[in-house]
Amino acid sequence: MILTAPLAALGRATMALFALIGQVTIFAVSAITHIFRPPFYGREFAMALLNIGWLSLPVVGLTAIFTGGALALQIFDGGSRFSAEAVVPQIVAIGMVRELGPVLVGLMVAARVTSSIAAEIATMKVTEQIDALTTLSTHPMKYLTAPRLLAAILVVPVLVAIGDIIGIYGGFLVGTQQLGFNPSTYVRNTVDFLQQSDIISSLIKGAVFGGIAATMGCYYGMNSGRGAQGVGRATKASVQAAAVLILAANFLLTSLFFTT
Amino acid sequence: MITFTDVHKSFGPKRVLQGVNLEIPKGESMVIIGGSGTGKSVALKSVLGLITPDSGTITVDGKDATQGDRDAFLARFGMLFQGGALFDSLTVWQNVAFRLLRGSLKRPKDEAREIAVEKLRRVGLTPDVADLFPSELSGGMQKRVGLARAIAAEPEIIFFDEPTTGLDPIMSGVINELIREIVVEMGATAMTITHDMTSVRAIADKVAMLHDGVIQWTGPVGQMDNSGDPYLEQFISGSAEGPIEAVR
Numbered sequence: 001m002i003l004t005a006p007l008a009a010l011g012r013a014t015m016a017l018f019a020l021i022g023q024v025t026i027f028a029v030s031a032i033t034h035i036f037r038p039p040f041y042g043r044e045f046a047m048a049l050l051n052i053g054w055l056s057l058p059v060v061g062l063t064a065i066f067t068g069g070a071l072a073l074q075i076f077d078g079g080s081r082f083s084a085e086a087v088v089p090q091i092v093a094i095g096m097v098r099e100l101g102p103v104l105v106g107l108m109v110a111a112r113v114t115s116s117i118a119a120e121i122a123t124m125k126v127t128e129q130i131d132a133l134t135t136l137s138t139h140p141m142k143y144l145t146a147p148r149l150l151a152a153i154l155v156v157p158v159l160v161a162i163g164d165i166i167g168i169y170g171g172f173l174v175g176t177q178q179l180g181f182n183p184s185t186y187v188r189n190t191v192d193f194l195q196q197s198d199i200i201s202s203l204i205k206g207a208v209f210g211g212i213a214a215t216m217g218c219y220y221g222m223n224s225g226r227g228a229q230g231v232g233r234a235t236k237a238s239v240q241a242a243a244v245l246i247l248a249a250n251f252l253l254t255s256l257f258f259t260t
Numbered sequence: 261m262i263t264f265t266d267v268h269k270s271f272g273p274k275r276v277l278q279g280v281n282l283e284i285p286k287g288e289s290m291v292i293i294g295g296s297g298t299g300k301s302v303a304l305k306s307v308l309g310l311i312t313p314d315s316g317t318i319t320v321d322g323k324d325a326t327q328g329d330r331d332a333f334l335a336r337f338g339m340l341f342q343g344g345a346l347f348d349s350l351t352v353w354q355n356v357a358f359r360l361l362r363g364s365l366k367r368p369k370d371e372a373r374e375i376a377v378e379k380l381r382r383v384g385l386t387p388d389v390a391d392l393f394p395s396e397l398s399g400g401m402q403k404r405v406g407l408a409r410a411i412a413a414e415p416e417i418i419f420f421d422e423p424t425t426g427l428d429p430i431m432s433g434v435i436n437e438l439i440r441e442i443v444v445e446m447g448a449t450a451m452t453i454t455h456d457m458t459s460v461r462a463i464a465d466k467v468a469m470l471h472d473g474v475i476q477w478t479g480p481v482g483q484m485d486n487s488g489d490p491y492l493e494q495f496i497s498g499s500a501e502g503p504i505e506a507v508r
Binding site for chain 2: 039124128132136
């Protein structure tokens, strides 16, 4: 009995994990299908665009500019060990566009948007607002989930593009003001080095990460437990799940785009 | 007419409804009473499809509540939730006119607002409340807005979930009177769940008592005090002694 208890606990945890994966998958598929089926809620979509996109700009911009600047310093210092300081513009560009831009924007969106979606929907659930929606002939998946998911899929790539540009600009500022790079050479090296596939992969990552962030927020909100504790747990779990899934998806997408 | 036939519902090991049989005739006001956790809300939400019974059937005018067009089915209902369940992000008039701004009952915005203001007036609220947000209202006002939303689309059937919970006795009296007036005025079928005996006497045509997952007693409100049913008598008197176990 004592020997089998850990195995039983492991089995229960594994079963619970697979059940969760199944539930999230069914939820995500249902959410996606609701995007394409009427009725469509324009006001909710516009509000979601504003909340996920416009209001995320400050945090995305600040994160990107500091990261781009730090990246330039690191590459300059690391590159100087084998006389490769000149690659700063190229590595900053590739690093920001391929990896750091999408991942940091994804994580910032998970922190800011997933949490707010989960908390809002969970509060709606515990105060019976979701039930009220249903009794008012309004499908909660259509009214709450579909607009947020569509907005995130469309607007997070835009945030990523902005984050990429600001990150590169952060590297440019540090490179030209602190490390002595010629501004026009820096810009030319950046532009010449970046390929279209780098930019496309960055935007695709943004769409996937946006989808993950919104789905996790909606899923955990809709399935929240009762009371303030239920809302708190749903919010925490949504951010954790979104962050882990974004990093896992990043690995998979990077493997798909750049190693095949 | 709403008919429950042998309706069962369990949540894990907890058996909440264990064979509920009940008829609510068209145009009558049925109040379901019972202690906390006896499954009153579960019974009410089962009619609307918010909870799916494990077995048994619920029919509305002879048609299975789980079959057919959901939108058309739900359009016949209005519901006042215990806590109001008003949408925080919408103004009062947008809450009241929610159904009139979208879906099959959609009206032009101006007309929907006009109806909302008229319904607010019907529940005793002035038009200047229309542009406030629910968080700016007192509990009693939120209840009134919830009531206005429940009647906005002139439903045939109205559900009231603990309509006076959390209100002071005077405001409870006002809400009870409003509910009675509106139900009579609209000729609607009403189903109310409560454990407030003042509400029962003010609202009910008929009363049903739910205990241990079944309807223990049902009859006209006038016979409630002379029912001879020990469960109902204990509930009405509020005594700790009797067949209903009271946890101290």
